[in-house]
Amino acid sequence: MKFIVNKPIKLFDQIDKYDGLNNILGIGDPHVVKINNQWWMFFGGFQTNFKNNIFTASLPVGEPLSSNNWKITRSQGKPTKAKALAENSVKGSWDAFGYHTPCYASGLGIDGKEVERVYYTGRASNKVVDNQEPYSIGVMEKTPNGWIRHPHPIIKGTKESPNVLEPKARYIEGMWRIWYVTTKQETGKKGYPNYRINYIESKDGISNWSEPVPLFLEDENYYDASVHSANGIGYEMAVCRSTNLYGRKDFPKQGLWLLKGLAPNGTRENWSHAPELVIDAQNGEEWYRNGIGSPSGHYGESVEDKDTLYMFFTGLHHKRNWLNIAFDRIKQRKIPPFPSPFYFTIGKIELKKISE
Template identity: 40%
Template sequence: MFRQVGLEKLLDMREGYAPLRGVLGMSDPCVVRLDGRWTMFIGGMGWGFKTNILTARLPEGAPLDSPDWKFDTVPGHPSRPQRIIRQPARGSWNRCLHSVCYVKGEVDGRPVERIYHAGRATETVLSTTAPYRIGFLERRDGQWMSHPTPIEVQGIVGLEGVLEPKVEYADGFWHMRYLALTEVGDDKDGNHTILYSRSRDGETGWSDPVVFSDATAGFYDSVVLPDGDRFLLTLTRDSNLFGRNPYPKQGIWLAASDTRGTRLEDWSPPDLVLDPDLDDDGWYRGGMCSPSPQWSDRPETPRRLHVFFVAAAAAMPWWRRAARALRARRRLPVPSPFFFTIGRLDVDVDPHGA
């Protein structure tokens, strides 16, 4: 039903992001068609490991599988990437923000554009001293504005954080699948639970959560995409950033359903379409997360699915990476405990597959 036909490395933290300056890493891509161009919203990590949202775009008329992404930059400063909003003030609930998801929907008949995201009050993404919450930005008169408080999405008993919001608008509801953490900070064992809830306005009145995928399945992200009269589901687990062993199997999985299933069992058995164990370069051997699927816009490949994602490089001490760079006469890597790459997986989808 699913056949991998391509895999492209787009933005590699190990190689840097020249000519951009002041960006240490990028993760969590969300690719959408916006204002007539393919647009990628990305979590960008700057000096001090502070995170914000950056924007890259393809040239007008360029197909989705083009590699020619160009970042929005500060006017008059072509090497300074433009942050989508001013960095939230120190102590704000979303001082550190990432895990982005663009959605277009309606509230009381009014068109609304939002970017849902995770946030926490800590200074850097590396801190684990505060719980994650979910909130959103809203586009008004062409500018993105931050909603001042997190949304009151319900959790589970003992819940200490919610993140990875994957939101769709359909049938008059804002549907959200999101990750539930049961300890402050990130779960490190890879055994995650995804919840499902919905709301009429995407802000309040969220329904009691349903367990979409439990800890035995261990999935971290789940994204639904319409496919004619059925739906496709893209699944990933959390990247194995620190090379832990044992750790749940990594990869990208696809599944199908005739309905917008709210439980994993409503879908066909997930089919592994990208296996990090087969990576011979090391850029995605640590696994991947934050998938963003879109159908090809080329007339000759209407059944081709492009899945954008962030991958983690194979776990390796920084000093060893630095030694390899010196031997190859390359610039030293950023001093970071892990290295991310934005990639694109191309998959042909059989319309008759079960």
Template identity: 30%
Template sequence: MKNLVFGGATGKGLAHLRNLDTVADPGVTRRDGRWWMVLGGMQAEERVIHLYAAQSSKLDAGWQIITSPDDPRQAARLAEPPPSGAWDATGYHCPSYARGRDAGGAVIERIYYASSAEWGSLYGPYQIGFLQWDGTRWVRHPEPVFTASHPWERGTVLEPNVLYDEGAWLLRYTAGLAVDGRPSTGSAESGDGISGWRRRGQPESNRFDALVAHDGDGFALITSRHPLDSVFTPEHGLWRARGGSPHGSWKPARHIVRTIDGTPWHDAGVWKPTAVADGRRRAVFFTVAQRSDNPYAPALGVGGIILGEAQA
């Protein structure tokens, strides 16, 4: 299976909604007995990115946006927007769901995101913060928890992808877009996912995203290659590698989604992957961009691919 899940030029799965016409940046997990997807979303002319959710009983079909109990045409927001004038006043960009544990062993659910105080540029500068589930609602942590501090990060960090493993919160992130449009990805870890972040390894250039996910008895590293000038080559798209540790070493990567393979609903780019396992199958969901009548604003959406046992 490789198909468009939401959005695109046709507004798949969104046309019946009065308050949501664009979604992107999925984060997928198993939650409350169903597959659950967090999404960033907006309505035309809106200036704040909100969080929404979708759910399905199957990974490869049946996804629906969760709506208000009182109005099936109103997409339900997961959280209140940030306050006006806050460091994250533009909303919850590129969300990443992560589940971990606190020092006492209790489960913690978070949605990490990047944001900025104002819309000076689509590329930042950004910082990274999170919301946390308190058992009833998603509560916004008031301050950013990860900020650019190294020269190579060039003043901005975004595209967080977070994994909890063996007592540590592991962050993969993107930097550098606000200065010259050349992305690089970095890695950091923290004992509590809030403070004491320690950078690991060296940045990887020409990568728009990097995601590490549990994958059977090992880990998968999924990277996106996406040029901001939209001049695509055969190497652009999503790549997947496997390894025995979340820090590598990684086996040679395999191209799993090619931007320019003749598929109309992602012919303007793919990025921000999320990955889950369902038995012997592996599913990867990702942001897609489709060429539209407006050359400056491609139609965004969410796509998905199911990898069988032989491919995984």
């Protein structure tokens, strides 16, 4: 695969805030999907109650992915509030501290009827990283009364690797398929990243999952594996690594890589032997220099851009010192961001394919 790589652009920046919304402090982990005739983005948001939830943004009906007119969905009658997909779970629940890394998929459910779902990572620990309780994977399903959360996790870790997270769910060729991460602990200020990506599949997307197949082992340390159709000729997979939240020097190389495969599975031999680096974060712009996460890609739908791959992702700012950031904002006569140990941006990059 060879691409002409355009300059990444910012869509939503935590430092710039979010156009008057006051109930979300930071957002990231975009998953972009077309529903009917409209492109939607599902993303995770850190709320003013210090819990994570799932929110959405959309393009105007009929506008293509080349458009940047994304608008965050607001609560009806409350123009300063971003609308959450569902209420947070009650205290003591397995995901009481929030829902992370949403991934939308539609397909045939348990009764054989079409369903819309959002798979997510549930957090039981009050710490996002260096967590004390394990992460598990859950699911919400759309009903006439809104999005209803399944009461129990559908994927849990093991004694040796208790955390499962970053579900990338797809319904392809009659099967629900999930590529996900497993690890002993989410790495923050201490420890070294130790991640594995597994693949599982199921007929109903809730139960009877196949035995996990390891796709990437700990020595490669990839953190996300997002699959998309390659213009009807096989599939492509975008991978990245756990973002370097605290700017540590002993972290794996940050960036975005692509692989090619004939089938949407977890067999390593099916995918490119050597992932191709398309964004080198270290040599990129400040707003993603500390890492790239949660890639989500689609090719254009028109004749003009059918060979353009639109990749959406989370970028992690290199700048972390709130006082310095606040001072720069004040000099520009702009409002400083909420104090945070790190700052996220949702971005997009256009990759023009020129050869296989």
